[in-house]
Amino acid sequence: MPSVxxxxxxxxxxxxxxxxxxxxxxxxxxxxxxxxxxVVVASTNVWASVASAVAGDDADVTxxxxxxxxxxxxxxxxxxxxxxxxxxxxxxxxxxxxxxYMERIAAGAKGHKVSALDDDGHDHxxxxxxxxxxxxxGHDHASTEHAFYTLPVVADTxxxxxxxxxxxxxxxxxxxxxxxxxFRTEIDGLRGRMAKLGSEHPNTxxxxxxxxxxxxxxxxxxxxxxxxxxxxxxxxxxxxxxxxRATFDDLLHAxxxxxxxxxxxxxxxxxxxxxxxxxxxxxxxxxxxxSLPEGTHSYVAWQSAQITQLEEAxxxxx
Numbered sequence: 278m279p280s281v282x283x284x285x286x287x288x289x290x291x292x293x294x295x296x297x298x299x300x301x302x303x304x305x306x307x308x309x310x311x312x313x314x315x316v317v318v319a320s321t322n323v324w325a326s327v328a329s330a331v332a333g334d335d336a337d338v339t340x341x342x343x344x345x346x347x348x349x350x351x352x353x354x355x356x357x358x359x360x361x362x363x364x365x366x367x368x369x370x371x372x373x374x375x376x377x378y379m380e381r382i383a384a385g386a387k388g389h390k391v392s393a394l395d396d397d398g399h400d401h402x403x404x405x406x407x408x409x410x411x412x413x414x415g416h417d418h419a420s421t422e423h424a425f426y427t428l429p430v431v432a433d434t435x436x437x438x439x440x441x442x443x444x445x446x447x448x449x450x451x452x453x454x455x456x457x458x459x460f461r462t463e464i465d466g467l468r469g470r471m472a473k474l475g476s477e478h479p480n481t482x483x484x485x486x487x488x489x490x491x492x493x494x495x496x497x498x499x500x501x502x503x504x505x506x507x508x509x510x511x512x513x514x515x516x517x518x519x520x521x522r523a524t525f526d527d528l529l530h531a532x533x534x535x536x537x538x539x540x541x542x543x544x545x546x547x548x549x550x551x552x553x554x555x556x557x558x559x560x561x562x563x564x565x566x567x568s569l570p571e572g573t574h575s576y577v578a579w580q581s582a583q584i585t586q587l588e589e590a591x592x593x594x595x
Contacts, residue, residue: 315366315445317438320376321349322569323425324369324393324434326576330460331438335449336367341379345568348542354378362386366445369438375422389441393424393434400430423567427492428468431576432461463577470584471496478535478591484528485538486548487511490565490583494538497587502534507547511540517547525551529558536561536590542568561590 317338319325325340332338339361342352354362362368362382366389370379373394383390394400424430439457443450475481475497483494484503491501501508507521517525528534529551537555539548541564555562563586566579573579 312366313446313448315442316364317367317369317442318362318365319369320371320379321425321567323567323576323579324371326569326574326579327425327431327435327460328367328369328438329574330576331435331453331456332442333452333456335446335452336442342376342568345542345566345570349376349567352376352378354382358382362388364388367391367438367441369434371422371424373422373424375424389444391434391437391441393430394422400424400427400433421488421491423489423491425567425576426490428464428471428496428580432464435460460577467577467580467584468496470581470588474584474588474591475499481591482534483536483538484525484534485540486551487540487543489540489543489567490538493580493583499587501538502528511543511545511548516545522547522550526554529554529560532558532560534560535594536563536587538563538565541566561593563587563590 315332315336317325317328317332317336319328319338319340321342322340325338328336329338341354341358341362342349359382362379363386365386368379368383368386368388369391370376370383371394372380372392374380375394380392421427424434435457436454439453442453446453471493479498481497481499482502483499485491485501485508486503488501488508494501504517504521504524507517507525510517510521529537537551537560539552539555539562552562563583565583565586569576569579573582
């Protein structure tokens with residue numbers, strides 16, 4: 278049975294295709310202008326925050342989706358949104374059909390395109406080969422569409438943004454690349470915290486309402502043991518089966534997990550029921566998001582706060 282999310286995605290893509298075709302037809306001579314101060318448009322404020330870390334004051338960076346209210350998968354851009362993308366010097370997206378609306382608009386754009394994932398949901402290979410994962414072996418970077426939770430991919434995407442900006446505004450190339458290098462150092466700091474957490478709390482198990490932070494958790498060797506049928510249903514916008522709901526409740530009642538990871542942007546009666554069970558069972562609830570919360574503008578600050586939630590939950594159980 279097709280999922281609700283797939284129906285909504287198909288409708289959103291159809292709408293995006295129509296508005297993009299109209300804008301391209303009406304303004305074939307438009308597009309990004311050569312500039313010393315590039316315009317960057319990202320699909321979500323998460324990717325905009327990565328671009329901002331690289332650009333510094335030497336570019337204008339905006340995002341289409343900026344809220345923690347609602348599901349980014351279901352976002353429908355306006356004509357004005359599409360026009361911004363078509364006029365951008367650099368376009369940044371998650372890819373892998375997570376932000377399919379941006380993929381569709383970007384297909385008709387002339388600006389540089391930076392996508393963390395390819396159409397098959399895999400992170401791109403990086404030609405220089407300098408970005409090793411020594412000390413973090415065994416991570417499957419292509420196991421989730423939520424590339425913004427895969428720290429090495431985020432750092433590599435920042436490098437790609439720097440290279441694209443450098444082509445648009447060569448005068449600032451050194452600054453862009455220096456900023457990307459500094460950003461990678463901060464990402465390495467987050468990875469170090471996760472590795473330390475894993476060494477202090479080996480064999481930790483959690484349960485997530487949706488496979489959002491899987492690759493982040495893998496940095497600490499943390500296993501998500503939520504029923505696969507439950508999380509798959511939530512991710513597809515369907516209602517989990519009674520059996521999967523019961524299994525999830527049993528995990529929480531018996532406190533077989535150290536925490537519940539709750540995606541506050543993908544909420545339905547089933548996830549709300551799980552949340553209630555976790556609270557009544559004394560299982561710590563970690564509220565994770567797919568977008569930067571209001572008042573947060575830094576990718577590193579956002580992920581740092583979420584890692585802090587995890588650290589506090591595990592240290593409290595000691």
